[in-house]
Amino acid sequence: MDHLHDRHYDFIVCGAGTAGCVVAARLARQDNVRVLLIEAGQAYAGPEVVEPGQWPLNLGSERDWAFAGQPNPHLNGRRLALNMGKGLGGGSSINVMVWARGHRTDWDHFAAESGDPAWGYDSVLDYYRRIENWQGIPDAARRGSGGPAHVEQPAEPQPLAWATLEAANRLGIPRYDSPNGAMMESPGGVAITDLRINQGRRESVYDSYLRPLLKQPNLTVLTGAWVCRVLLRGTTAIGVEAVVDGQRQRFHAHAEVILSMGAVNTPKLLMQSGIGPESELRPHGIAPISHLPGVGRNFQDHIAFGCTWEYLHPQAVGGGGCETTLYWKSDSRLDAPDLLHCQLEFAVPSPAEVDIQPPPQGWTMFAGLARPVSRGAVRLSGAGPLDAPLIEPNSLSAPEDMAAAFASVDLCRALGNSEAFDGLVKREVVPGPRDHRAMEQFIRNAAVSYWHPCCTARMGRDEMSVVDHRLRVHGFEKLRIADASIMPRITVGNTMAPCVVIGERAADLLLAAHGMIAPTTATIG
Numbered sequence: 001m002d003h004l005h006d007r008h009y010d011f012i013v014c015g016a017g018t019a020g021c022v023v024a025a026r027l028a029r030q031d032n033v034r035v036l037l038i039e040a041g042q043a044y045a046g047p048e049v050v051e052p053g054q055w056p057l058n059l060g061s062e063r064d065w066a067f068a069g070q071p072n073p074h075l076n077g078r079r080l081a082l083n084m085g086k087g088l089g090g091g092s093s094i095n096v097m098v099w100a101r102g103h104r105t106d107w108d109h110f111a112a113e114s115g116d117p118a119w120g121y122d123s124v125l126d127y128y129r130r131i132e133n134w135q136g137i138p139d140a141a142r143r144g145s146g147g148p149a150h151v152e153q154p155a156e157p158q159p160l161a162w163a164t165l166e167a168a169n170r171l172g173i174p175r176y177d178s179p180n181g182a183m184m185e186s187p188g189g190v191a192i193t194d195l196r197i198n199q200g201r202r203e204s205v206y207d208s209y210l211r212p213l214l215k216q217p218n219l220t221v222l223t224g225a226w227v228c229r230v231l232l233r234g235t236t237a238i239g240v241e242a243v244v245d246g247q248r249q250r251f252h253a254h255a256e257v258i259l260s261m262g263a264v265n266t267p268k269l270l271m272q273s274g275i276g277p278e279s280e281l282r283p284h285g286i287a288p289i290s291h292l293p294g295v296g297r298n299f300q301d302h303i304a305f306g307c308t309w310e311y312l313h314p315q316a317v318g319g320g321g322c323e324t325t326l327y328w329k330s331d332s333r334l335d336a337p338d339l340l341h342c343q344l345e346f347a348v349p350s351p352a353e354v355d356i357q358p359p360p361q362g363w364t365m366f367a368g369l370a371r372p373v374s375r376g377a378v379r380l381s382g383a384g385p386l387d388a389p390l391i392e393p394n395s396l397s398a399p400e401d402m403a404a405a406f407a408s409v410d411l412c413r414a415l416g417n418s419e420a421f422d423g424l425v426k427r428e429v430v431p432g433p434r435d436h437r438a439m440e441q442f443i444r445n446a447a448v449s450y451w452h453p454c455c456t457a458r459m460g461r462d463e464m465s466v467v468d469h470r471l472r473v474h475g476f477e478k479l480r481i482a483d484a485s486i487m488p489r490i491t492v493g494n495t496m497a498p499c500v501v502i503g504e505r506a507a508d509l510l511l512a513a514h515g516m517i518a519p520t521t522a523t524i525g
Helices: 019-026 050-058 105-112 119-130 159-172 205-213 261-274 277-286 397-414 436-446 495-512
Strands: 008-014 035-039 132-134 149-151 189-192 221-223 227-234 238-246 247-259 297-299 302-309 326-330 339-344 362-367 374-378 390-392 425-430 447-448 480-483
Touching: 008 019, 008 238, 019 050, 019 205, 019 221, 019 495, 035 247, 105 119, 119 132, 119 238, 119 495, 149 205, 159 326, 159 339, 159 397, 205 495, 227 247, 227 261, 247 261, 247 495, 261 374, 302 397, 302 436, 339 397, 362 397, 397 425, 397 436, 436 447, 480 495
Parallel strands: 008 035, 008 247, 035 221, 132 149, 247 480
Antiparallel strands: 189 326, 227 238, 238 247, 297 374, 302 362, 302 425, 302 447, 326 339, 339 362, 374 390
């Protein structure tokens, strides 16, 4: 991994997060291709990233970018904590390990926005069959076996999980065998969660895709390196500049540069390279190379409102603590679920503004928004690599999101206060009974991020899009993006699995473009 005397490669992948690991691994499987993967964080294999129940210990650590949103008037001036994985595996090394594939309507929307049916749901099912090593009930039409990504459900879910399934059924919400089969083609439902936990250990995308290839001589993994600029010759990417051990170094790509730094750092790098809205670049002394007004715009994230109950008696925590998943509609006329509920089998403290202490023993359901309408932005604070990005989530700015938030909390309270929890739950602690005005203040004070930022370099064909259907940055050669920033809109559910699809598809597009696999409809659209 220390071949840095040779700074010339075929492909340079910037960012070793969920999508970047997939792209680098797929490219490196071509023996005659030299791949450089650059990551700002480090390798780490301690208990915090291996033991399912220890994932919260990563928050605020050196494995977390620990971003924070700008003060938001719609959250009573609060700043959202926007934790984001830093290091090999990115978010997949520190998250809750929920595997959520996105709804049929999400992927069909990607296809419509890009003009390419290869991004549609039917095509994406082919990718999931390639990706997964599914351990549950076989479903040949929707699930894969033998792929790199081990996906399983808890072998013995805790009593809380079973009670949640029963409570949902009593409210008319159907139960499914998995959240990722027919449930993602339906109006919603509830199921035991699919997780990336293998033999009791968390398995990051880095573990699944890249770790087995580390001894290959054609793969170089450079950690502790901050990519600060895309090197351009005219409008062709020829490499990157990165800060390594405090020194700026240049690395050259013969074939292509792929940005996989996430929905915050990817648009930041583009703008600091002169690609983005001129109004964002000029105030920081950055000479515009291309006015792409959509760079950094269209920011989306799932947000949630923690509702907490006190246990009658202490209960064990299974896996990472998230053993049930629920998607439902706030309005039956919607084409897909817009409510996302993730359960944690321990009590999560609310933001200080809620002013209610969690019980010593309890559990929290995050009543969330799966289809937020609000849009935000990522902006620059300066031209340097260490200048922190300004993130404006703009959460709850859309009236539709407030209406959905009320519906999500109402549904959550109806679930948690169901007789299905008799014998487990003593009382509701948060939010407790409130009138409409008090509930609105609770929602604004309690809102937290699910840590699913995306959509800041979206795929499409209009002037506010940043990449085309082949993930090429508009107006540039040999420069592509493969991460959550290319999503036209956020997917229903957690975003790790869709990012693996984006990485797989990006690899297919790259290999086809450079003659390493036969071009087909499934690979290049």
